[in-house]
Amino acid sequence: MRDKVIVVTGGFGSLGQAVGAHAAALGAKVVLVDIAPSARPFSKTAEAEPFVCMPGVDLQVPDVAASTFASVHAKFGRIDALANVAGGFRWQTVADGDTETWDLLYGMNVRTALNASRAVIPHLKHEEGAIVNVGANGALKAAGGMGAYAASKSGLHRLTEAMAEELKPVGIRVNAVLPSIIDTPVNRADMPDADFSKWVTPHALARVIVFLMSKDADAVTGALLPVVGRV
Ligand SMILES: NC(=O)c1ccc[n+]([C@@H]2O[C@H](COP(=O)([O-])OP(=O)(O)OC[C@H]3O[C@@H](n4cnc5c(N)ncnc54)[C@H](OP(=O)(O)O)[C@@H]3O)[C@@H](O)[C@H]2O)c1
Structure with missing residues (x-):
């Protein structure tokens, strides 16, 4: 990853x-893009690394995504890889839920990745560029209350497959990781009685995402890779 320029959407969140942090530790220059207005507190390690933070960027808006990636390319002269991490979750049953939540999750989980990918493709180098999406293992078969979320992440899985096929001729790879429950502060607060040791840590998941971005994964495209810890 040395000297590569990578962009991480949802870059202020847990994952x-x-x-x-992991890409920077391997020598990459990292651009963190997020809708949040200012960077949340980073760990000491992360603060020491070469980060650029771009707050207040709503990737649901195509023009905003296009201008964001154009300015990253203007600053660094290259973009090597994109991690589409931005997304969100809601639990609600179909009977008691509302249609707006389906639109909300489609917007957060599909539109953000679609717009960011479309914006980055012109800047990615042929035969080297990579995009990694963050899908969900829970979208392979929806549990109760997971309809809107699983439908949106299924959409992201199909987007991953379509982009992988479309970009094969130019050697840009597109893959997705499918986590189960990530060991985040929010999940610990929501499920205090769970066995946290079974959950995949953000760092373990980050290692897989960075691997998929790297040249070591240059034979892998179109993969939907479950990364579930011991859940
Ligand atoms: N946590 C889990 O257990 C789990 C499991 C499976 C998959 N995933 C997926 O993994 C990814 C990261 O999860 P996480 O737990 O790290 O979530 P997180 O901490 O909530 O981080 C996601 C980030 O994306 C940002 N974002 C949302 N909409 C955006 C937009 N329109 N433009 C730009 N940024 C936007 C969020 O900002 P705001 O907070 O201001 O909205 C947030 O900072 C998500 O795609 C999630 O669906 C998570």
């Missing part, structure tokens, strides 16, 4: 920070 986004871990992806940025």
Whole structure:
């Protein structure tokens, strides 16, 4: 990853920070893009690394995504890889839920990745560029209350497959990781009685995402890779 320029969407969140920290530790220059207005507190390690933070970027808006990636390319002269980490979750049953939540999750989980990918493709180097999406293992078969979330992440899985096929001729790879429950502060607060040791840590997941971005994974495209810890 040395001297590569990578962009992480949702870069201020739990997983986004871990992806940025791991890529930076391997020598990459990291651009963290997020809708949040200012960077949340970073760990000491992360603060020491070469990060650029771009707050207040709503990737649901195509023009915003296009201008964001154009300015990253103008600053660094290259973009080597994109991790589409931005996304969100809601639990609600179909009977008691609302249609707006389906639109909300489609927007957060599909539109953000679609717009960011479209914006980065013109800047990625042929035969080297890579995109890694963050899908969900829970979208392979939806449990109760997971309809809107699983439908949106299924959409992201199909987007991953379509982009992988479309970009094969130019050697840009597109893959997705499918986590189960990530060991984040939010999940610990929501499920205090769970066995946290079974969950995949952000750092473990980040290592897989950075591997998929790297040249070591140059034979892998179109993969939907479950990364579930021991869940
Ligand atoms: N946590 C889990 O157990 C789990 C399991 C499976 C898959 N995933 C997926 O893994 C990814 C990261 O999860 P996480 O737990 O690290 O989530 P997180 O901490 O909430 O981080 C996601 C980040 O994306 C940002 N974001 C949302 N909409 C955006 C937009 N329109 N433009 C730019 N940024 C936007 C969020 O900002 P705001 O907070 O301001 O909205 C947030 O900072 C998500 O795609 C999630 O669906 C998570």
